[in-house]
Amino acid sequence: MAVDVFPWKKSKPSKTQPRFVAGTRKHKCGQAHTNLSTRTNQGSFPNMAFSPCLRSPVIYLLVHFLLIVFTLCPVHSSQFGNHSVANQTFRPKEELRKLNAIRNRLQQINKPPVKTIQGPDGDIIDCVLSHKQPAFDHPLQKGHKPLDPPERPRGHNQMDDLSENFQLWSLSGESCPEGTVPIRRTREEDILRASSVRRFGRKKILNRVRRDTSGNGHEHAIGYVTGDEYYGAKASINVWAPLVENPSEFSLSQMWVISGSFGDDLNTIEAGWQVSPGLYGDRYPRFFTYWTTDAYQATGCYNLLCSGFVQTNSKIAIGAAISPTSSYSGGQFDISLLIWKDPKHGNWWLEFGAGILVGYWPSFLFTHLGDHASMIHFGGEIVNSASSGSHTSTQMGSGHFAEEGFGKASYFRNMQVVDWDNNLIPLSNLKVLADHPNCYDIQGGVNNAWGNYFYYGGPGRNVKCP
Structure with a gap:
């Protein structure tokens, strides 16, 4: 029974925008304060910077009141980074530890690109030097380069x-230069969807x-x-x-x-x-x-x-x-x-x-x-x-x-x-x-x-x- 494979038609993919994580800033009093601003698909928490340098008694009492509220009251938002957090307590120290763990993981996965390509589906493709890809972080691969093709x-x-052009990102007409490999960039929200960073x-x-x-x-x-x-x-x-x-x-x-x-x-x-x-x-x-x-x-x-x-x-x-x-x-x-x-x-x-x-x-x-x-x-x-x-x-x-x-x-x-x-x-x-x-x-x-x-x-x- 001979079977024909029929022709195909492309469909237009939707676009999404890249997201990012804010860093740290310094307070006017000269003390560094943590800026916990985690962008997600559903929104973002406001930046929070607390300082003992507050002069006004009213503001001082208000800040301490807010600290108590954040510590004791449950967060009523139904989602955070596509995860249900209903009936959970917002704990700034734990969230900061998680954010730092996510940033460390992203640094391990995402290598410095020679070139970056924005795909029509919203993917960001990084062109990374082949010997700098994550595989060569392995102790037994340190200092090595990809092997030559074997006998088939x-x-x-x-x-x-x-x-080779069977992927949406390649339809942009852009390509990675020789000596590099295209790697889909991992973003903060990708890791937030996982059950844990590990x-x-x-x-x-x-x-x-x-x-x-x-x-x-x-x-x-x-x-x-x-x-x-x-x-x-x-x-x-x-x-x-x-x-x-x-x-x-x-x-x-x-x-x-x-x-x-x-x-x-x-x-x-x-x-x-x-x-x-x-x-x-x-x-x-x-x-x-x-x-x-x-x-x-x-x-x-x-x-x-x-x-x-x-x-x-x-x-x-x-x-x-x-x-x-x-x-x-x-x-x-x-x-x-x-x-x-x-x-x-x-x-x-x-x-x-x-x-x-x-x-x-x-x-x-x-x-x-x-x-x-x-x-x-x-x-x-x-x-x-x-x-x-x-x-x-x-x-x-x-x-x-x-x-x-x-x-x-x-x-x-x-x-x-x-x-x-x-x-x-x-x-x-x-x-x-x-x-x-x-x-x-x-x-x-x-x-x-x-x-x-x-x-x-x-x-x-x-x-x-x-």
Whole structure:
């Protein structure tokens, strides 16, 4: 069954404005005072500067009265930085400590740019010297530079020739100069949306749950292979913009390269697209990567939000919005991703399309994946917070069930794995699994045009998924 991929149309994205944090100032009495002014999406607290130099008894009493009010009275605002703070007490010292922690984290992540590009979607892209990117903050990477391209797997299909210009920021016509890498700038409000500064950029801990069961509200519809030694995987992933019900949830479609148990020593390498309002502050589908060596506990992160993944590409920004996307009964768009282990140095490389290297995960990051993977997963994942007391209406894939087929349901196609001799080979024992098939399901198949493929996804809450 030969299947055509239809043309696509661009949609005009909305613009947002960058936000900032105010610094410190000096009081007229000569004493430095803290100016706590945290801009958020909802507004800002007024600047507060208190001084013992007040001369007027009336003002002196008023200031002390306000201090008592701020200390004892709860804040009635319903949101602060997209987080509920109802029935909480405003504590200036704690807020200042948090603000300082955020500023320190931003300094670690955001490196001095050679050039800055404003994307049409509101993203700010910094062009950073390649050897100054966050990966080289790692003690084992200090003073190093990105490695040269490795030997590619044999049998690489060169038909999937996709352009590097698949992201909204690149539609501005601007690009980063050679010798730099484009990095999406992290802002204060991005970190404020996280559960804590320490957990920013990390997935929720899965509490020893197996991938074939749901835990902490994570639900999957996946195709997987196991029982062999795997040195990489490849697939073309259909891109959509699924509805995500609330900021604490996400919807993603990705490949997992896995080794270790599903306990504390789980190693994973992940890449695909995701809609995550909590991480990015919007509902665009975005190209992303992830890694962990301890089941998402203390190691690893999304994209370049810690010292891990080494980017080598000067035209693709990891974490940036994807354009175009697929439409129901309309144009279909997919991205082709390949992850494989370099036979010479042992690093895990990521390639987009045909021959477009994005970068690599150094082998020293991993324990079990220092050798090979024991399992490969392809498919979708959502978070069901059940915040309204019922199943979330967050969509997976296109938001439609697998049975609707091409142009309506989301798909993975041309799935392959890399063997011990660096050959790309078809899957021989693909299995499919859906945690909650009444909410999100999956159907697999094989044909000459798409090789191993499956349709998957669903709407979440419906009559059969209350």
